[in-house]
Amino acid sequence: MLGEPAAASACDRARLETLEREILAIADHERQCLGQELHDGLCQSLAGIAALTAVLARNLAVNAEPGPAAAAAEIVRLLNQTIGEARDLAHGLWPTGLNGAGLVDALDSLARNVSRGQGAFCALVEDGSTFRLHPETTAHLVRIAQEAVRNAITHGRASEIEIRLACIDGSGSLSIRDNGIGLPEQNGDDGIGLHTMSYRARAIGGSLEVAAQPGRGVVVTCVFSLPPSDEPSEGAENVRGPS
Incomplete structure (x- = not known):
């Protein structure tokens, strides 16, 4: 038929x-x-x-x-x-930020831990939007950020990493940008990490894009849906880094 x-x-x-x-x-x-x-x-x-x-x-x-x-x-x-x-x-x-805290706090904790112990400067930049997300969505987004940061340090040999969280045109946007050597040739380990990030993006109804930046470095972007009740708040861009 x-x-x-x-x-x-x-x-x-x-x-x-x-x-x-x-x-x-x-x-x-x-x-x-x-x-x-x-x-x-x-x-x-x-x-x-x-x-x-x-x-x-x-x-x-x-x-x-x-x-x-x-x-x-x-x-x-x-x-x-x-x-x-x-x-x-x-x-x-298993970040403590996943145990009830919001996405911004969890990503800020990730950035501080990276700067403190992994040999690269990492900062969170967020636009002040309020993200009232399901805990599962928060967990997947933090995992995507972790994997992207790990790839930037391990494979890209980056010394500076920016985690950016924003609300754009009614959707959430999480991007991880680094100043490393760019996209390496994929091996088995790289492929698993990229596939896992894509799985997580699809699990929350989002999409994932991995692209080389002009010059050098890589930017990983996950665009995800926000609950209908979420409205972006007005405010200046906030940059969070190690104190």
């Missing part, structure tokens, strides 16, 4: 969308579990070791052993630095 191919095609698309959502749900669950294990397991163990080493450093200082005391104090410093890096990693796997 004439209608059968079209119906089969629609069923195939529905099955594909369901499969994509299941893949993203599994990936996010694993990220959350790993982040929780890092925070509650490794970080707590390191904090205990740091506390014991601090006691050792004080005892050595009291016993007039300045050399060993200084070495123990340096170990405490390095442990505390490692704890901070592990916590940043745990928050990156």
